[in-house]
Amino acid sequence: MLATYGLNIAYACAVLAVTTVGLGIVFGLLGILNMAHGEFVMLGAYSAVATQQAGLPAWVAVPLAILVTGIVGWIVERVLIRPLYSRPFDTLLATWGVAIVLREAVAATFGRGYQDVHGVADMTLGILGLQYPAYRLLVIAIVIVAFGIATIWYRRTLTGAAIRGLTMNPALAQSMGLNTTKISAIAFITGVVLAGISGVLLAPVVRIDPYMGLDYLLNSFFVLVIGGLGTLLGLGVGTSIIGGTQTVVSGLIDQTFGYGAVLIVSVFFLWSRPNGLVARS
Known part of the structure; x- marks a missing residue:
């Protein structure tokens, strides 16, 4: 039981981390609460x-999601976001x-019914004395490696x-010759592309429908509220608290109580620690 709970908590945290990192970039670094974040996760899942449906190898979904979310993200940033960078409420709307x-x-395009991706998440692997879905273990490993690479890159x-310079002081960054408009566009597009990739990664283990994005938006926002904006450490802290709370309470009682506990x-954290546990300096 302890091994199962431990692996389930690790998987829940990995899912939260991979679906939140895109919103963390856009909201934490640019100050834009992208209300379409969950829909970019959904676009990745539908990729x-x-x-x-086209009978192509499963890995083709990754470049397809990058292409689709990248194009949509570029259009949204260029047409809607760029003129509104200094107006947060307008960007929200x-x-x-x-x-x-x-x-x-x-x-x-696809209908309003549920869709499933088959044939990827069926295998199990023996670990800690139990049979656990191999694909969940793969997701955990991918997230750990990806966050290590992201930390080095950042x-x-x-x-x-x-x-980092743009985030701390946009005016000073611009005066030093940085193209802040280009950097902001790159950050926004990177955030939505990462959301799309996370949708591909989760597609084999979730039910896919056009309205699936709302849950991911809310959970991602909760993670950032608790962990804090603009730091990978804050993202890790937020995912641990939210993922652990939801997994434990859902396992002990049911899923509804798990959402309520989250x-x-x-x-509580929004009231007591409005800047999160790991505030950006």
């Missing part, structure tokens, strides 16, 4: 559905409208340094 459009476009590369914990 896997489209790949399956604009991205909410984008979310509605994306949901209805996918519903018109801390050790010139692009990461430019993004909401109560998030409201």
